[in-house]
Amino acid sequence: MxxxxxxxxxxxxxxxxxxxxxxxxxxxxxxxxxxxxxxxxxxxxxxxxxxxxxxxxxxxxxxxxxxxxxxxxxxxxxxxxxxxxxxxxxxxxxxxxxxDMRCAEFDFRAPPEPRLVFAGQDRVVIDDGLPDPRLFSVETLLHAHREAGRRAARSGGLGYGDPRGALELRRMISEMLATHRGIVVGEDEICVTRGSQMGIFLAARILLSPGDAVLVEGLSYASARDAFAAAGAEVIGVGLDAEGLNVDDVERECARRNVRAVYVTPHHQFPTTVSLTPERRLKLLQIAAKHRFAIIEDDYDHEFHFERQPLLPMASYAPGRTIYVGSMSKLLLPGLRVGYIAAPQEVARAIANVAATIDRQGNALTELAVAELIRSGELRRHVRKARQIYARRRDAFGASLRRVFGARVDYSVPDGGLAYWATFPDAATLDALEASAADNGVRMLPSTSFAAPQQTGRGLRLGFGSLDEAEAARALSRLAGALGEESAGRAELDEAAARRHI
The missing domain is CATH 1.10.10.10 (Winged helix-like DNA-binding domain superfamily/Winged helix DNA-binding domain)
Incomplete structure (x- = not known):
């Protein structure tokens, strides 16, 4: 019925x-x-x-x-x-x-999932080179927030302010760049962002229009490429070797198309960790002057160098041709989300104006707390302590890589930064590692996420900074699980030895 x-x-x-x-x-x-x-x-x-x-x-x-x-x-x-x-x-x-779940009853653009790796209770995470938040004192951070709050309350600094960021923080960043990186800029040439990724995104917005070309290193930071693509630009990968970006390739591309920007990570190249040589830096600046494109210089981990003093950023000797992107999050805590851009005053203002359409301003209290950490000297003290710890972790991680994988892996010990770049002569070994990573309880960036359009190349970017020696040994032990009992057994011995030294 x-x-x-x-x-x-x-x-x-x-x-x-x-x-x-x-x-x-x-x-x-x-x-x-x-x-x-x-x-x-x-x-x-x-x-x-x-x-x-x-x-x-x-x-x-x-x-x-x-x-x-x-x-x-x-x-x-x-x-x-x-x-x-x-x-x-x-x-x-x-x-x-x-x-109460609802399905959208309207059309919208769904961007691709970002290629990120983050902590999970059910996984050992090998990130792409993040600092260890456990090394920074929570009490120091809380004290900085309390002090910043008191000072802001007295001066009226907790209301809406300049979209370029808190003046006190911009002054502190200006002094830090002049003292430690040779970049002489005033507070009006600084724009504070919510992390360096936001800085890259904002730079793309003021530089690029649909159809413009932006050049990136052949193996490069996927989230930067995504930011350029979101602005409608054509993203083109150019050659990369042991001396960094191939600037001859850059010149050839400039002869073929309207290049508006070149994005580089010259200090510790992402992901390969190589440094752009002084000769190539100078030639890239000459090409930029000739073809009038901007160099987006991403200096994401300048302070972490272990063998020698790093080269000065290109922004230190050609400020009119560069947009310099830096990060306080990589120095202190990834979750702090404070980055900055140093650029000519009119460029910094334009970037701030775009930022204001997304977010009226940053978190004033957080910005003032970071300023307090710089002013009090806590930032420099943390960097000196952390650099020593990371140097030990780098050496231990490299030794474990060699013992676990033997001749199946190629890598160079990085002069700085917080990650190794590992390649595998036998592609089948890399395929096996990645295919079984999730089953072995390991989360990491896929090897295919680094190659830019028109380029090839695979490898694993293995961060060691956020793992102590025992955690690193355990992560490599799990990762080696796909290669049989012999490799896994060597990794387990490394883990046991590391625990004895903690």
Whole structure:
């Protein structure tokens, strides 16, 4: 016998949406109950009838009904059929997230998932070169926030302010750059950002228009390439070797197309860790002057050098041709989210104006706290201590890499930075490692995430900074699991030895 059915569910169900059809039907029926259009005790059409009405497979309706019965929204009677339950389930906080799910009923652009790696309870994470937040004193951070809060309250600094960032922090960054990196800029040439990634994104917004070309290193930082692509630019990878970016390739590309920017990581190249030679730096600046493009210089971990003093940034001797991107997060805590851009005054102002359309301003209290850490000398003390720890971790990590993988891996001990670049002569070894990483409880960036358009090359960027020696040995032990018991056994011996030294 046909039951009366006067409700239209089709407007809430669309096979093109991401959610499974049966879940869309579940949510649509719950919506009708919550609106009071389906009352307790009301009869439902049979699965066959509703399937015909909605134009879906009967099994889809059976799945939806079974789910609703399990949740307590529907009840069944073998002889009479399916009904809205007389006693509806209470909407509890934990359950609301399930039953109140909605599918977008409008078109929108869904960007690709970012290529990020972050901590998880069920995984050992080998990141791409992050600092260890455990090395920075929480008490020091809290003291800086308290001091910053008191000073801001007295001076009225907790209201809306300059979108370029807190003046005190811009002054502190200006002094730090002049003293330690040879970059002479005033506070009006600094724009504070929420991390260096935001700085790259904002630089792309003021430099690039759809169809413009931006050149990047052949193996490069994927999130930077994504930022340029989001601005509509054509992203082109150019050659990279042991001396860094191939500037002859840059010159050839400039002869072919309208290059508006070149993005480089000259200090510790991401991901390979090589440094751009002085000769190539000078030639790149000459090419920039000739073709009038901007150099986006990403100096994400300048302070972490172990063998010798680093070369001065290109921004120190050609400030008019560079947009210099730096990070306080890499120096202190990744979660602090403070970066900055140093650029000619009118460029810094333009970047701040774009930032203001996204976010009126940064977190004033956090910016003032970072300024306090610089002013008090805590930042420099932390850098000196952390550099020694990271140097030991670098050496231990490299030794473990060699013992675990032997001749199957190629790498050079980095002069600075917080990561190794590991390549594998036998591609099958790399394939096996990546295929089994998740099963072995390891999370890391895929080897295919580094190659820019028109370029090839694979490898693993293995961060050692955020792992103590025992954690690093355990991570390599798990990673080696795909290569058989011999490699895993050597890694486990490394882990046991590391624990004895902690």
């Amino acid at each position: 046909l039951r009366p059915w006067t409700f239209q569910l089709t407007e809430r169900i669309d096979a093109r949406r991401g959610a499974p059809l049966y879940l869309q039907i579940v949510h649509a029926l719950i919506h009708e109950i919550e609106r009071g259009r389906l009352v307790p005790g009301a009869p439902l059409p049979s699965s066959r009838e509703l399937a015909a009405s909605l134009g879906v497979n009967r099994k889809t309706i059976v799945l939806a009904y079974d789910d609703l019965v399990a949740q307590g929204w529907f009840s069944t009677d073998r002889t009479r059929g399916t009904f809205v339950s007389a006693q509806l389930p209470e909407t509890k906080p934990g359950k609301a997230a399930r039953t």
